[in-house]
Amino acid sequence: MNLPNTLYLPELREMLSDGNAEELREFCTALHPASTADFMEGLSAEEAWRVLQFAEMPVRAEIFGYLSQERQVEILKLGDRAEMAQFIGHLPPDDRVDLLHEVEPGLVDQLLPLMPAAERRDILRLRAFPENTAGAVMTTEFARVSENFTVRQTLEELGRQAEDLETIYYIYVLDDEEHLLGLVSARQLVSAMGKPDTRIRDLMEQNVVSVNVGDDQEEVARKVAHFDLLAIPVVDQARHMLGIITHDDVIDVVVEEATEDAYKMGGMMPMEESYLDSPFVTVWRKRVGWLSLLFVAELLTFTALASYEESIKTIAVLAYFIPLCISTGGNSGSQAATLITRAIALGQVNLRDWARVFAHELLMGLALGAALGTIAFVQVLLTPQDMLDMASPWRLGLAVSQAVTLICVWGTLTGSMLPIFFKRIGVDPGFASSPFVATLVDVTGILIYFSIAQIYLF
């Protein structure tokens, strides 16, 4: 769906070179703006901007909003600064702030003074909110009404505002000092059309679910999902209403957070660009950092093994079980880390639950480890005597299976406690990701394994 749709491209170019205004106007309005934008992805920035001239302003801004961010930046660099500054004024407040984040600061400094004062102030205010907070995601345009309005007045007012607002389906009731008093939905208004003189005061819901401007966007997404909202108002400490976050931005947040979490689990830095479009060196840098870090940490296994030199030389078969022990710790650890990280993200587990989680995972680690230990024990007993090259397969079996069980418990506990610990010290629990936990458990797994082997076999 994000791939350039090239089927229509020759026709589009022909229309442009013929200057066929009527067909170009038709092209800009016939489809959903997102589809129009898809069709235009194959055009150059300059061509795209020329096509957009044939759309009336609200539609032009909408189609532009669906172009890829790289293309948007290219277009901004093109034309006349004053023209672009004016155009930016028509974009939704949250989108234009995102866009200006991607533009080089020099260009922003040229554009800002050319914008109308109100838009400029709005941009500067939104830019000041830290990334990933409600303030940074919200838009400042929303439908508002006084509590003294009647249903009729409100509907008329809405009809006037409808074109400029991202959503008119929730109408917020504010007092003169912009405090959020309540909410009426368009559904309530339509239901109340039979009594057009009803005051908003008597219709509005007063218990409005809202978020604070400093709240994390994940918290915002959770609230919108929990309450099945179309939009959520953003307020400050004094409950002044500052903006709204709409359902479509919430879906974007959920997808973005899921992608980031997945990257962390896979052991790489989050990427914002599309996989095939990203420059090779950028992707390499995002991947090599974690890989090298994990590799260097893993070098500790070398030192650990070297300290058991004598054991390995005496009983070579001990070395054969190293991968098994290591992977047991890694797999049980990343499983537990995934489970707890996800439970934290979904709000199912809180910091104060750590003792319950610990007890739960201790038992679980033992129950899982018992299963794996049994498999290991059977495997040793089934292995031909000459391959083991030792007198007492029973002792080896006991040593390996006990080591596997203990490593599994250790992996499970590490994997479950690390995300909670990270959350506690203010680090994203997602960083307690599979490769991170696995590497940590690898080294300790070797120590556990050889310590137990020493007891049983020497």
Next chain:
Amino acid sequence: MNLPNTLYLPELREMLSDGNAEELREFCTALHPASTADFMEGLSAEEAWRVLQFAEMPVRAEIFGYLSQERQVEILKLGDRAEMAQFIGHLPPDDRVDLLHEVEPGLVDQLLPLMPAAERRDILRLRAFPENTAGAVMTTEFARVSENFTVRQTLEELGRQAEDLETIYYIYVLDDEEHLLGLVSARQLVSAMGKPDTRIRDLMEQNVVSVNVGDDQEEVARKVAHFDLLAIPVVDQARHMLGIITHDDVIDVVVEEATEDAYKMGGMMPMEESYLDSPFVTVWRKRVGWLSLLFVAELLTFTALASYEESIKTIAVLAYFIPLCISTGGNSGSQAATLITRAIALGQVNLRDWARVFAHELLMGLALGAALGTIAFVQVLLTPQDMLDMASPWRLGLAVSQAVTLICVWGTLTGSMLPIFFKRIGVDPGFASSPFVATLVDVTGILIYFSIAQIYLF
């Protein structure tokens, strides 16, 4: 947010025992239904059902919809069958089908005949759609209008339907045979209120983005997110309109899919229940399956190593690098698998891109492997001679670093191609998860390592 809120519980129980109807009615309507449901989580099923009697029907059904599914099932088992069958008729069509999936078949068979015929038919039809398809997620209640209606007539009609519909913000225009002709938004209606005699025919958008009833729910979510929709219509092959999927269900799908993907990456079966609420044995079963499978697969490393018995006995130091080689394959493999799985999920990579991905990852694997190989080479040269216990650290360094590079390439290629291959044969690419890829690469990593060591050192 999903934790039982127990603060209000004693008051609530007192109201019940006092039979304080006025306060209980107030409790049921004062808050958002989701909050009311949160407050009720601490009650027994029987108490909850008694409290719900004090809410009028639409609100009762709404609060019920926000209770946890286990609690909903408990309540259904409680009361009089006829009463429950009637109540189920008031639940949103998509929710009640989900709910009946969780109830034992015997009870469903008792409830169904007691329902009104229309509701029963609707339930049976929705139940027939395969899980995770648009048909299974959609609701069959939506606002509909004829193209001959005027704006005024439509608004009046909406006012009548508003209470029963999940969303009235998109109104679908159908012909007499239920074909989807177009869409008007409540926004358009409100804007057109000044010209109340405008026909819907002249107002509606005809290019309506829709999904097919058999489409996967992930595809639905992608479309809704791409087009920033409030709801998407579900049609059959002949473009008969069957239902809609609303934005809140799409958010649930996105969260559900992200959670499932995360579980797959962490090597466990997807869980639908909340972590701390799930029975121990259920969780154990979901976890032990994958862990045992991975463990048994990992036993192959034992066989692989045993076949290099002589090498290990002659040069014990070779064994020290086993964890390093294994983890290199595992980390590079799971990184690539994560990246490609996510790119597929986001629609950035298609099956026909496989050759581009292969070329990309081949180069990337070499570039990443070169970095890791260099670290390994330096590490060997820096290790004290007596620890290595061999004459030529240069040869060992070359062997280890070349093995690390090759294993990294191998891991990257396996990790990137497996999700595409899985997708090709119709298996969820998410199953090409970190632990799966890691285990696969572990065994081959050992073979690569010892093969190269043989060349350099024997």
